[in-house]
Amino acid sequence: MTKTVPADVMSRLKAILGEGGWSTDPARLAPKLLEWRDRWTGVTPLLVLPKTTAEVSAVVGICGQAGIAITPQGGNTGLVGGQIPQGEILLSTERMRAIRDLDAFDDVIVAEAGLPLAAVHEAALRVQRRFPLGLASEGSATVGGVVSTNAGGTAVLRFGPTRDLVLGLEAVLPNGEIWNGLKRLRKDNTGYDLKQLLIGAEGTLGVVTAASLKLFPLPASKATAMVGLANPQAAINLLVQAKEAAGSGVEAFELMGRRGLDFVLKNIPDQRDPLTGTHPWYVLIELAAGTPGAAETAMERLLSKALESGLIADAVVAQTVTQAKALWSLRENQSPGQKPEGATWKHDVSVPVSQVATFIDRASEAMLAFAPGCRITAFGHVGDGNIHYDVIRPDGGEDAVHSAKREAGSRIVHDIVADLGGSISAEHGLGTMKTDEARRYKSPVEIAALTAIRQSLDPQRIMNPRVLF
Ligand SMILES: Cc1cc2nc3c(=O)[nH]c(=O)nc-3n(C[C@H](O)[C@H](O)[C@H](O)COP(=O)(O)OP(=O)(O)OC[C@H]3O[C@@H](n4cnc5c(N)ncnc54)[C@H](O)[C@@H]3O)c2cc1C
Structure with a gap:
């Protein structure tokens, strides 16, 4: 996959996007190239900032013809590295923030991909409704990001993850075509569901440009x-x-x-x-x-x-x-709160609710044997069986020493999760961080089917090429 963008492609992209629609300014790029925990830093030849779905379509079309890869980015709050480019063009949705419709009869809000989740909450309140997806990152996390990661959060127990909260999507597919699937139907049983494929696709099957989201009454x-x-x-x-x-x-x-x-x-x-x-x-x-x-x-x-x-x-x-x-x-x-305590092996795992206590006991015994003195914190959405299981370096220990053991330590935790019938990514996705690890736990049959779907929609693999299978 090409990493240098030919001059003529660069000029075409800049001409389509116009002033304010692109940047190569290091100061403008810097916050978009750093993950919030400083875990990944990225590089990109160009930041593109389309304002409309038509502009996204033109960008993806031009990149597709030239075989140039794209990494989409919303609020840059993802925790598995998928939004940080490593040589791809960085497509930010930050200028796509319109609310296209807000309807208390259909209980729906239609919002563009770059709108922060907190703004969706505020808009819903204006019509005495609520959108129940709640994340600590909601001030920055965007509609396109939560859809693309199938975000979970604190109210999954009652309302389900993002997958259960989306009625329709608009997206630009990897060939540059616009799919308008912005329906607002509660029932639509017409075969394969393209929107469900795009939800949780982490930017690999196209760019989500807008979503119809379910609203709910406010509790009394x-x-x-x-x-x-x-x-x-x-x-x-x-x-x-x-x-x-x-x-x-x-x-x-x-x-x-x-x-x-x-x-x-x-x-x-x-x-x-x-x-x-x-x-x-x-x-x-x-x-x-x-x-x-x-x-x-x-x-x-x-x-x-x-x-x-x-x-x-x-x-x-x-x-x-x-x-x-x-x-x-x-x-x-x-x-x-645990960030200042030093290097941490983080795990976002789920097990059947009945196995939560067994998981914590087994993992903690194994971690204390593998990394004596390590400090374990386990917290999370335990009503969904989702535990954020973090292993922090010993008090006074060295970050580098602890980090060097991360891969082997995480493997032990993930093997216990798999043994209990769980998942190595409950809500954050796989990104670049966990894709290889996930290959160990998914069956070859499933990986082959998933790869075939991607290949048919994106034969050149231009969309977020380092993420997923
Ligand atoms: C403090 C904190 C708390 C968090 N708590 C939770 C939690 O409780 N539950 C949870 O699930 N997550 C949580 N997260 C993780 C994160 O907020 C979510 O994954 C969120 O959905 C990411 O949204 P974003 O807009 O920041 O996406 P980004 O980080 O910008 O991108 C994430 C992924 O989505 C892709 N993407 C983004 N926008 C688009 C688009 N428009 N079209 C196609 N692909 C796109 C990117 O390429 C990348 O692969 C937390 C993060 C932080 C920092």
Whole structure:
């Protein structure tokens, strides 16, 4: 694949995009070429900033004819390196931010790819609706990014991942053609579903330019609590009780260990331990209901029963929105809180919910044997069986020494996940980071079928060539 762009191709691209539509300025490029944890730095001969779907189509068409590869990028919050170019043209959606429609009758918002997720939330609120996908990165993560990574987040338990929230897509396919699939149908059973192929394709099957997204009514009541408990199995037992108490109203069920909480309290300003004693594990629970007061009543019932039976040791219920935000801040700062602690092997894995405790026990025993003194934090969307299992270098240890063992350490964790019937990427995707690793766990039959699909849509492999199979 060509990495230098011939002068005539460069001129054609610049002419189509016009002033403000492209850049080679190192200062303009710099933030787009660095991943937020400083893990990957990229190179690109040209940043293109199309403003319309027609411009995306022209760019992809010209690149296709010239055999030049493209890496699409939204908010650059991806955690597996797929948005960082290594010689490809970098196509940013930052100038495609329009809301094309907002409709409370069809419960749909049609938004362009570069619109940040937080702006989707704000727009939905204007018509008394909500878009339930919530990520700590939502101020920067874009519609095109969450669709292309099939992002998960905190409310998957109730609403499913992005895949369940998309009604239609508009995309430019690798041959430069525009596919307008911006439907808003709840039922459309007409054979293969192209939109589902593009969701989670990580930019390999084309550029997503707009999406029709499902909106939901606002809950009439909401209750947020943090509980302290002895171990992950107690958390899973509590989840079963929460579902019994609130049915589908369990919106979030997030596990955190004491060590992760300590890192947040130590390294992030203005955080407070909400419980008086210390506990080995914590769960943040959010319940919602369609009738006023119902969520609060369900939470009270759940917590008093759990306290009485000894399933949980302590609990605090947020009395105000500010208190609820303070509890969420402890959860959302789990990653930033551990960053100053040094080199970390990060794992975004899932196992069947019933196997969460077994996974944490087995992985922790194996890690402490493999990397004595390592500091483990396990947290995440445990209601979906999704654990962010992070192994930080020993206190006072050297980053380089720890990083050198990353591949072998992660292999041990992934093998345990596979043994328990889990996935080595629960919600972040494969990107450039995990594609090779995923080959070990997918069957050759599946990889051959997936490769054939890609080959038929992108025979030159110009779209994000280093990502996926
Ligand atoms: C603090 C923090 C918390 C996070 N929490 C979560 C979480 O809870 N759950 C979760 O799932 N993820 C989480 N993430 C990861 C990340 O925010 C998501 O993967 C998000 O969906 C990426 O969106 P983006 O716009 O930043 O995409 P980018 O990072 O720009 O791109 C990600 C991938 O999508 C492709 N892509 C982007 N836009 C397009 C497009 N328009 N068309 C085709 N391909 C495209 C890129 O090529 C790349 O492969 C978190 C990240 C951070 C930094």
